[in-house]
Amino acid sequence: MAKIRYTDALTLALQEEMDRDESVFIIGEEVGQYLGTLQVTKGFLEKYGKNRVVDTPISEVGIIGTGIGAAMAGLRPVCEMMRMDFALPAYDQIAQHAAKIRYMFGGQFKVPMVIRGPSGVVNQLSAQHSQALEALFCHCPGLKVVVPATPADAKGLLKSAIRDDNPVVVLEALKIQFQKVDWWEEIQEGLSEVPDDPDFYPELGKAKVLREGTDVTLVGYSTMTTTNLRAAKLLEKDGISAEVVDLRTLLPLDMATPLASIKKTHRAVVVQEQWGLYGCAAEISAQIAERAFYDLDAPVQRVTGAFVPMPYSRALETLAYPNENDVVAAAKRTLYGK
């Protein structure tokens, strides 16, 4: 076990998979000569050459379209989006083609590709570069959507995504990507630990309990899982024992793990940074209501981002973005103000 940063875990995952499988290649804007906008592919061009580290013009449609064709022809492309917001010009390629080709061709073709890139709200990048768009991808049958919250999952789940025979969207948590090891360890001991085993690639669609508790279940993913862990610490000071469930992937969605937790705690808070209206937390809350109604002792609470284009102003951004105090307040609402 090594203790590393989230961003280094991503680099390791790409390296290990490119070393293991020659059909894996990287394609995107500034992935080669510029070393990657966030330097995830630093040194890759030198090591793997320009046939496997492909710099493209500024055309996401081209990147994804090339990826789909390569995947259909037997390669395993990893398409980097400089930010996931930029996947929107290629949304047609993703939703209409990548997601549906296997179905439309009756299984004669498969599309083993990865679309990865930084996602989520980040300091003052404003409305067009600071948003969480996972719901858009979750609304496409045929895709898998991976939302790693920890360095271990950043490495493991990205590797699983590369090995998967379907198009997988990997949404990387930019907000916490560059946090140092100490930051992770302060939230929870061992949180920055990443298995060294190059064949560690967890099954997609398995949620995980990161912290056990008895009074309320905090369900989240990506950055919000670390927010939930911090909220759990605050709740502990008030004598409330919170269980933290990290979903890890949104498609496939593992509801068994959160439901088992809720059967125990009888209370649920679902946390996401994206907009609440029609968001992933809405789906999760609905499933809780449908499948655990008689176990609930309080209405399911959602903690989400405000339904506004993300403001540039730091102060407004803070107001629009969920933090651990909001999670604490929601948890206390389920306990009727305890």
Next chain:
Amino acid sequence: MADIILPKMGDAMEEGRIVQWLKNVGDAVKAGEPVVEIETDKSNVEVEAEESGFLQKINTQPGELAPVGAVIAVIGAEAPSADASSAPAPAPAAEAPKAEPKAAAAPAESGKSNGTGPKVPEETAPKAAPEENPSGASQPVMVTRAEGWKPFDSFVGALPENLGGTASVIGEPIAVSGGSAGSERLKATPVARAMAQANNLDLARLKGSGPDGGIVKADVEAALSSGANFATAPAAASTAPATAPASSVSVSAAEGDEVVEYNAMRRTIARRLTESKQTIPHFYVTSEIDMQAYLDLREQINASAGEGQGKVSVTDMLVKACAVALVENPVVNSVFSDNTRITRKSVNIGVAVAIADGLIVPVVKNCENKSLRAIAKETRPLIERARENKLKPDEYTGGTFTISNLGQYDVENFAAIINPGEAAILAVSSVREVPAVVDGQIVPRKRMKVTLCADHRVMDGVAGAIFLQSLKRVIENPLQILAG
């Protein structure tokens, strides 16, 4: 006053270096005019003044690094004083918070802070707060949510008002019109309902601690552990001996013991009678009644009954005898409730009937107005249906007095437990031939002991004794039964 803040020029940019100041402290600057040149990882960039005024202070000198968001200089409306301009550059972190808010001038001394900075007054949040809150990257963001500020999860379905929409709030109750006023549905959470059902608790009898008095899991747990009676289900009455308590004392079974899971009726009996015995102060008065005349009369009635007229049982006569005595002693036909005594207008007498693994108490209503024959006619099918477990709810509820008769089992005397909702129960034992003193002679007589078990909150011992005197008089002079 306006701060010049080190801007973020790219995703990865954390800090920037000052290349040179294009203005000196004291210089007039116009909005839009370049003030400082900054070096980023990609290029050098000029930063413009956002407001016109005078450059009052420079916090970061050429060549120095500052974090993104740090206040590197301040522009004011007036030229700085001499000493300010000559002062050396202070540390940005120490200086930043001093920058004055404009509109939200008092970042709320009132109200509690969550510890991340000054407070935004409620009425101005979130509209006015942000701009006025200077923020340096080296400090926590200077914004907290004021008391009453709807959390960020508030805005669903529409933009907030300040952005032209109407806010609605997740989780806030939404008033829905319709539904009849006064028909209040019992509020309880799903898990509370499920637990109450599993434990046969009547939620209506619990006190809710949730919102609007709703019953939550903790309330059900408290009720279960209190051992008090919150059972559902209709009347089941009492006969001695008392059944097992409903409370939480649990006993483990030894090997070979038979363990019988209680059905709803047995659980109800357990709960209700525990409640009765624990909450009603019982007292007991026993009297011995000579039965010869009573039995003779019954024989006469049945011997001379016409075609199709059913027989009159010992119990039928007892019901009517009690009705007569109760009319004479209305206090016994009462019930205690909240420091009041409610005396019932009608005399509704329940007759405890043993059935397979339980008992039930069919009630003969308005006995004071019915003849013995009418009572007999009504009682027989009631008891039959009770044995077949086919009573309708209104046939076993509404009693005002109960008779429990163990006469068939050669019982000398016993005591019973009051059926909750009533003031007394009469425990009737066997008619036995016993030596009795009549006119100074010991002679064999048919005698029966009855014990009145009464609620001391409703009546005292004397009232109970007087009732038994009445009953004894009626039974020993049984024409009173016919006359009543």
